[in-house]
Amino acid sequence: MKTAADILAGKKPGLLTIDGDVSVLEAARQMIEANVGSMLVTVDGQITGIITERDYLRRVVLEEKGDRETTVGEIMTSPLIVVTPDTSVDECMSIITERRIRHLPVAEEGEVIGLVSIGDVVKFTSTQQSAQIRYLTDYINAR
Numbered sequence: 001m002k003t004a005a006d007i008l009a010g011k012k013p014g015l016l017t018i019d020g021d022v023s024v025l026e027a028a029r030q031m032i033e034a035n036v037g038s039m040l041v042t043v044d045g046q047i048t049g050i051i052t053e054r055d056y057l058r059r060v061v062l063e064e065k066g067d068r069e070t071t072v073g074e075i076m077t078s079p080l081i082v083v084t085p086d087t088s089v090d091e092c093m094s095i096i097t098e099r100r101i102r103h104l105p106v107a108e109e110g111e112v113i114g115l116v117s118i119g120d121v122v123k124f125t126s127t128q129q130s131a132q133i134r135y136l137t138d139y140i141n142a143r
């Protein structure tokens with residue numbers, strides 16, 4: 001059974017975080033610069049939430065809040081929905097689908113160690129299926 005740890009093994013290490021007191025405009029700039037759709041939010045050095053492009057659109061743009069005055073902490077999603085490294089890829093996909101989220105933090109012993117996105121899950125699953133198809137094709141052709 002493939003797990004969230006297997007997905008994380010194929011990603012660059014490290015977490016993108018932003019302090020909850022930072023403006024959402026600065027968060028948007030940092031996400032664009034890093035080419036990501038989310039950042040984990042810290043308060044007093046502890047990860048307490050996540051800010052996503054969707055949060056920005058729904059809680060700033062649609063509510064016509066000022067993006068220079070509004071802080072990340074005001075619009076972040078909290079508490080986090082997390083999985084463990086041992087969570088199966090299928091379960092990750094199920095959580096993402098059922099909860100209608102795109103980013104899933106992976107935590108071990110209460111500490112976030114990585115972030116799995118819907119794109120990561122789809123890419124991983126597709127790669128696994130392609131490998132299985134190649135194996136089966138080679139097996140059939142060898143007979």
